[in-house]
Amino acid sequence: MDWGNVTAEDLIDALREVDWSSPPRPLSEFFSRFTIPRSYVKWNSRIKCNLYYYRSNYFILIVLILGLGFLRRPLAILAAILTALSIAFLNDSFASTFSEKVTRTVRQFSPHLAAKMRPPFTPVIRGRPSAKRAIYICGRPRWVFVFIFSSVSFILWYVSCGLLTVLWALAIALLATVLHASFRTPNLKARLNTFREEFRAVWRNYSEL
Numbered sequence: 001m002d003w004g005n006v007t008a009e010d011l012i013d014a015l016r017e018v019d020w021s022s023p024p025r026p027l028s029e030f031f032s033r034f035t036i037p038r039s040y041v042k043w044n045s046r047i048k049c050n051l052y053y054y055r056s057n058y059f060i061l062i063v064l065i066l067g068l069g070f071l072r073r074p075l076a077i078l079a080a081i082l083t084a085l086s087i088a089f090l091n092d093s094f095a096s097t098f099s100e101k102v103t104r105t106v107r108q109f110s111p112h113l114a115a116k117m118r119p120p121f122t123p124v125i126r127g128r129p130s131a132k133r134a135i136y137i138c139g140r141p142r143w144v145f146v147f148i149f150s151s152v153s154f155i156l157w158y159v160s161c162g163l164l165t166v167l168w169a170l171a172i173a174l175l176a177t178v179l180h181a182s183f184r185t186p187n188l189k190a191r192l193n194t195f196r197e198e199f200r201a202v203w204r205n206y207s208e209l
Contacts, residue, residue: 024054024057033184034183035183037182043182046186058180063080070169073165076160076166082149082156086153089137090142095137096135099137102138103138117139119139
């Protein structure tokens with residue numbers, strides 16, 4: 001896969017659709033080898049490859065840095081968790097898995113309520129869905145949960161007076177992520193993993209036809 005031809009929009013779509021349930025890469029691999037990119041083209045390709053391959057590590061890194069910034073602010077910690085969830089709901093795999101686990105838990109106590117939490121039926125025309133599959137969480141459109149969690153987190157940020165703190169912590173976390181993705185040399189394992197996931201995506205689209 002030529003990461004130089006991948007646009008930022010393609011990378012965001014891939015991160016939104018890819019499965020995030022895989023565990024993070026080992027620390028020995030995450031901090032293995034660092035080199036300076038020889039050109040802008042090499043840097044552009046490297047940072048996209050690393051952002052995709054080490055996505056779980058970067059997510060944990062950002063959450064840890066944000067958490068360290070709010071050890072003395074409980075409301076800010078809760079706001080950070082809600083913000084992280086609202087961002088995670090934008091990922092198709094996480095949203096579907098979260099909805100299934102919540103529905104399965106509710107079914108143990110109230111099967112009738114769990115039946116109402118099922119996503120609506122999507123009609124199929126000539127072997128394929130009539131439109132792009134919409135993501136539902138507990139029977140409601142995904143944007144409802146994203147809006148609610150984002151609104152509550154914003155209120156908590158305002159009440160805890162930690163908005164300036166989160167901006168500094170977020171800037172440090174993003175800077176650390178960009179620096180690591182820029183200087184971490186993509187290994188053969190990262191390239192093979194990218195090809196394997198690319199094949200799975202193509203095969204999944206083929207099987208839906």
